[in-house]
Structure formats: structure tokens, C-alpha cells
Amino acid sequence: MLRIEDEYNKVKDLSEKNGKDFLTSRVYKDGRELYILGSFVELLKKSKTDYPEYFQKMNPPDPDFHTYTTDKILYKQIEIVENMHWGRKRGNEDKFPFDRSKYIDDS
Numbered sequence: 001m002l003r004i005e006d007e008y009n010k011v012k013d014l015s016e017k018n019g020k021d022f023l024t025s026r027v028y029k030d031g032r033e034l035y036i037l038g039s040f041v042e043l044l045k046k047s048k049t050d051y052p053e054y055f056q057k058m059n060p061p062d063p064d065f066h067t068y069t070t071d072k073i074l075y076k077q078i079e080i081v082e083n084m085h086w087g088r089k090r091g092n093e094d095k096f097p098f099d100r101s102k103y104i105d106d107s
Contacts, residue, residue, distance in 0.1 A: 001054040001068060008038025030057070033064055033080040040078075052076065 011031045015022040022028045037055065044051035052067030052075040063079040 001056050001072065004038055004041050004053060004055050004067070007034055007055075008041070011035050011038065036080050037065055037067075037078060050075075 011034045014028070014031055015035060018025075018028065022031065034057075041051050050069075053070045054068040054072060056066045056068070058064060058066055058077075063077040065078045065080075067075040067078060069075050
């Protein structure tokens with residue numbers, strides 16, 4: 001089991017060093033998922049509610065993470081999912097910018 005805050009800080013540094021590649025490259029998929037988990041935990045802390053302190057990265061078909069309390073008791077199982085715009089094609093962010101006029105009527 002790893003401490004979420006420690007790993008989140010490592011992956012934040014990784015994201016800053018690798019910029020756009022961190023967001024788009026498959027190489028950083030696990031890092032992006034951990035970044036999202038860490039961000040979620042930060043929000044839970046700010047809302048002054050219970051939050052997990054540790055995690056274990058799982059393999060399919062299990063959810064991405066099993067999270068645990070300070071006492072190392074199972075907190076929640078968490079699956080990170082991607083929500084894509086209509087018309088977005090993974091990997092084509094630079095080649096074809098999203099044209100909202102095709103999908104959203106601004107009138």
C-alpha cells in the first residue's frame with residue numbers, strides 16, 4: 001500500500017516536467033489516473049469529510065484503485081473514467097482542434 005499524498009506529489013512533478021505529453025501520451029496513463037485520485041482526495045480534505053490516505057493500484061477487471069483509511073481499512077474502490085467531447089478523436093488534439101460550432105448552437 002502506498003500513501004496517496006506522497007505519490008500524488010511525485011506525479012505532480014512528473015506532469016510539470018512533461019507538460020502536454022503527460023496529458024496525451026499513453027506512457028503517462030497510470031500517472032494521470034493517480035493525479036486524478038490525488039486531486040479528488042485534496043477536494044475531500046478541503047470539504048472536511050472522511051478521505052482515504054492509502055491506495056493500491058489494481059488490474060482489470062477490478063476498479064483502478066482500492067483506497068484505505070489511515071488505519072488501513074478499505075475505504076472505497078475507485079475507477080477513473082474518461083469523458084470525451086463529441087467529435088474528439090483520441091490523439092488528434094493538435095491535428096484537429098475541437099470545433100464547438102458543429103455540436104453547440106450559440107444562438
